[in-house]
Amino acid sequence: MARTSIYDRISEKRLAAEALARQQAEEAANAPAVVIEPEPVPVLPLQPARNELKVAGLALLMPQGFNFRDIDTTLERDGHPVTFGAKRRPAPEGLTLQRSADIYVDNLRKYHPDITIVRQSDCLLAGNPAISVDYIFAANQERRHGRAISAIIDSANGSERQWFSVSTVINPDLPALASWLIDFDEMLSDIVAG
Template sequence: MARTSIYDRISEKRLAAEALARQQAEEAANAPALVIEPEPVTVLALQPARNELKIAGLALLMPQGFNFRDIDTTLEKDGHPVTFSAKRRPAPEGLTLQRSAELYVGNLRKHHPDVTIVRQRDCLLAGSPAISVDYVFTADQERRHGRATSAIIDPVNGSERQWFSVSTVINPDLPALASWLIDFDDMLSDIVAC
């Protein structure tokens, strides 16, 4: 009984693997195409005249006729401050997301000339296309990391087009705040309409 050389056996395995790969490719090409539809994203409409704050389990309803414009607050985690802001303005017809990000960064530079843009990416905010900007700067001799996510919300039921922005600033060197930007993004992805 003649035994083939190891090189012949390796060659036979390679030829068999190539034949199997060709067969699988032909089967895949002849199989009906499976199209995976992305799940539709629910676009949430802003209701500027309906405002409430929920703090420590208490709901504070704003009187009728008062529209939300700015919220600037300081949260605390393990004794460390986290700045949180939400802003809303009517959006002029020509305002784009990219231009809104440029205006936001320009305003930052007025207050913090040393601001450096770390990253800019497209995302969603309340189901609307948005842009997220990460930046760093120095305040009180300490490094700060900020993230601002802004959207332009199209009009619904006769309301006007709105610019909506949610942002946060932290000291990134504090271990207690290491996961805050992840929590912040999760919080924004869980926005619901009331």
């Protein structure tokens, strides 16, 4: 029996591997595409009359008849301040999500004329379509990075649409705050109905 050279055997293996790869590619192209659908995000309505704050494990329930409008607070990480805000207003008919983001930016410019919009993108807030706006500005000779996420959400009783916005501002040059915007986004993705 005549044995072929090592180069012929290597060439035969390469040609066989290429033929197998072509065959698998053709089979994959002809096979029905498998689409993995992401799990739907639950759409959470606002309940304007139900308000509570949980701070350090203590729940503070607001009295009946008092509706949440603005929360502006300062959090702290390793001694460095992080501002956090949440706002709610009735959304007039015809107010679009893009227009609400434009109004938000216009209001920011009143206080920070040097503001620069870094990024604007579509996202979800409590399962509702939202717009995220990242911006930078200077405060007391220091750089600040802000992120605001706004949505127009139906109220639980269906009587009125609500504009809802959650925001944060940090000094991005502080190493202790390097991961805050990631934490902020994760915190918002974990919003649940109460």
